[in-house]
Amino acid sequence: MTEEKNIMETLFKKLDEKSKDLHDENGQSFIENLGLAMEDIYINQRDVLEQSTLQERRKAFQFAYLSLMKEEIIQPNHQMTPDSIGFILSYLVNLFTKNKETLNIVDIASGTGHLSATINEQNPNKTVMNHLIEVDPVLQRVSVHLANFLEVPFDVYPQDAIMPLPLEEADVVVGDLPVGYYPVDERSKEMKLGFEEGHSYSHYLLLEQAVYATRPGGFIFMIVPDSLFKGEEEVKQLQKFIATETEMQAFLNFPKNLFKTEQSRKSLLILQKKDSGKTHSVEVLLANIPDFKAQTQLQTFLSEVNEWIKENHSL
Incomplete structure (x- = not known):
């Protein structure tokens, strides 16, 4: 269970950090950069991705999204x-x-x-x-x-x-x-x-x-x-x-x-x-x-x- 949690947390941290780094570089919204961060892991960090389940990936995305919402005001929709x-x-x-x-x-x-x-x-x-x-x-x-x-x-x-x-x-x-x-x-x-x-x-x-x-x-x-x-x-x-x-x-x-x-x-x-x-x-x-x-x-x-x-x- 701990190992599963660690993989999800590792993915979350990678998404969170990459989104914020990209935001500093390109000035696009955090949400847009979260998409680019997911793509970066999908293409360049297959080893981490392949250790994770579908649920771990979805939860990592969800937590990263909620984390980035604290960084910018987003519209209700x-x-x-x-x-x-x-x-x-x-x-x-x-x-x-x-x-x-x-x-x-x-x-x-x-x-x-x-x-x-x-x-x-x-x-x-x-x-x-x-x-x-x-x-x-x-x-x-x-x-x-x-x-x-x-x-x-x-x-x-x-x-x-x-x-x-x-x-x-x-x-x-x-x-x-x-x-x-x-x-x-x-x-x-x-x-x-x-x-x-x-x-x-x-x-x-x-x-x-x-x-x-x-x-x-x-x-x-x-x-x-x-x-x-x-x-x-x-x-x-x-x-x-x-x-x-x-x-x-x-x-x-x-x-x-x-x-x-x-x-x-x-x-x-x-x-x-x-x-x-x-x-x-x-x-x-x-x-x-x-x-x-x-x-x-x-x-x-x-x-x-x-x-x-x-x-x-x-x-």
């Missing part, structure tokens, strides 16, 4: 999906698709690719094909470097995820949705969740895109504001879209202690895209996910989810 959220989402992806050996997964608004990396790591018995869609050029480059560093194949699509997607329909679409307003009104007006007046909600439009990117019968796992269904007219529009296009499966609130403010709290919305004659409505699973440190409560929660799956998705 550059925040990384926390491990605990990534793990529970990955576990549920596995549970809902347990009869599938191969998974085609789209990560919409994928950021650094850390969520995709976590899902890949937590589904070792499946062949996972990852398709990442990200508009930010810095994050696109980081996710390409991360794929090389982990030696996990990512297809990275450098585009606005709300624009038409050049993809075949996926088995699963995941996303940690950035919250805000989408500035391209011409595109919003082409979509069912676009508003008639003013800018539309980007998280609504991304949710709509996620549904379109999923094959009939496939599943959608979206990390959304826990206030998603609170509000007035816009919420009715959202609820109608979800009821028309999908069978809602679950709305699970993440533990409060993962978030700094009430406003930043998130939940996990799980939908199944309708497939005529094959999908059916279920009793929606509504629950609070226990604190991840409360192991007994967490195990009870996971057992309840397993029971729910057996009752509603007998395979």
